[in-house]
Amino acid sequence: MKGKLITLEGIDGSGKSTVAKKLQENSEIRLFEPVFTREPTRGTLTGNAVENAIQSETDQLAELFLFTADHAEHLAKLIKPALENGKTVISDRYSDSRYAYQGVTLKDRLENPLEWVKSLHREWTIVPDLTFLFDIEPETAVERCGKRGEQTKFEKIEFLQKVRGNFLSLAKEEPNRFVVIDASSSPEKVEKEVVQKIIEFIKKD
Numbered sequence: 001m002k003g004k005l006i007t008l009e010g011i012d013g014s015g016k017s018t019v020a021k022k023l024q025e026n027s028e029i030r031l032f033e034p035v036f037t038r039e040p041t042r043g044t045l046t047g048n049a050v051e052n053a054i055q056s057e058t059d060q061l062a063e064l065f066l067f068t069a070d071h072a073e074h075l076a077k078l079i080k081p082a083l084e085n086g087k088t089v090i091s092d093r094y095s096d097s098r099y100a101y102q103g104v105t106l107k108d109r110l111e112n113p114l115e116w117v118k119s120l121h122r123e124w125t126i127v128p129d130l131t132f133l134f135d136i137e138p139e140t141a142v143e144r145c146g147k148r149g150e151q152t153k154f155e156k157i158e159f160l161q162k163v164r165g166n167f168l169s170l171a172k173e174e175p176n177r178f179v180v181i182d183a184s185s186s187p188e189k190v191e192k193e194v195v196q197k198i199i200e201f202i203k204k205d
């Protein structure tokens with residue numbers, strides 16, 4: 001696999017989509033002609049199923065498998081072919097979202113849900129080359145989500161506190177893959193930091 005996979009992760013309202021949009025417009029990033037994508041995917045069979053699940057009180061295990069099915073489809077149809085073509089792929093959310101979020105939703109059902117969800121992916125997923133973790137206080141993130149519009153069942157402070165904890169422990173486990181960004185900074189500062197790291201990373205090879 002020749003291309004590089006870069007992922008954007010963080011709790012709801014941490015500013016991932018804002019950064020993804022800025023990256024698409026950034027002239028230095030455009031030079032690399034990256035493929036921009038996201039999870040959950042949009043307008044696909046699996047992505048639509050996930051969207052329905054998020055908007056209802058779906059069983060947490062069923063929800064995990066829907067998110068995971070969407071990931072498998074995303075890998076097969078978009079990520080793998082793009083990487084094989086030597087493209088840089090930038091994904092707004094990816095597998096770490098499953099480890100962090102379902103690591104919380106499944107905590108009353110399984111002994112160590114984060115590790116279990118990780119192990120479920122191990123044999124077939126593609127581990128990103130670089131992952132940005134947009135780290136922010138859940139209070140600020142939820143306030144931002146409120147301004148954005150209708151809130152989902154995941155956009156609650158207590159829940160997101162636990163998700164944030166999972167993201168931070170994932171970052172600690174793999175310090176070479178993760179870059180933790182202070183997402184409470186201004187959009188300009190966040191963009192500048194991310195662009196700089198991506199360019200450094202791509203030029204390194």
Ligand SMILES: Nc1ncnc2c1ncn2[C@@H]1O[C@H](COP(=O)(O)OP(=O)(O)O)[C@@H](O)[C@H]1O
Nearest residue numbers: 011012013014015016017018144148185186187
């Ligand atoms: N650095 C920032 N400072 C202040 N507000 C921001 C910042 N980044 C994004 N926002 C705003 O916060 C809200 C959530 O951002 P968004 O990019 O949709 O987050 P996410 O994709 O991580 O859920 C949006 O209304 C966006 O305009």
Ligand SMILES: Cc1cn([C@H]2C[C@H](O)[C@@H](COP(=O)(O)OP(=O)(O)O)O2)c(=O)[nH]c1=O
Nearest residue numbers: 011012013039040067093097098101102154
């Ligand atoms: C990809 C993924 C997302 N999610 C959650 C995170 C979000 O609350 C929700 C939808 O993702 P998304 O549309 O990216 O939300 P946002 O723009 O607010 O960050 O699904 C999981 O629980 N597991 C997953 O594997």
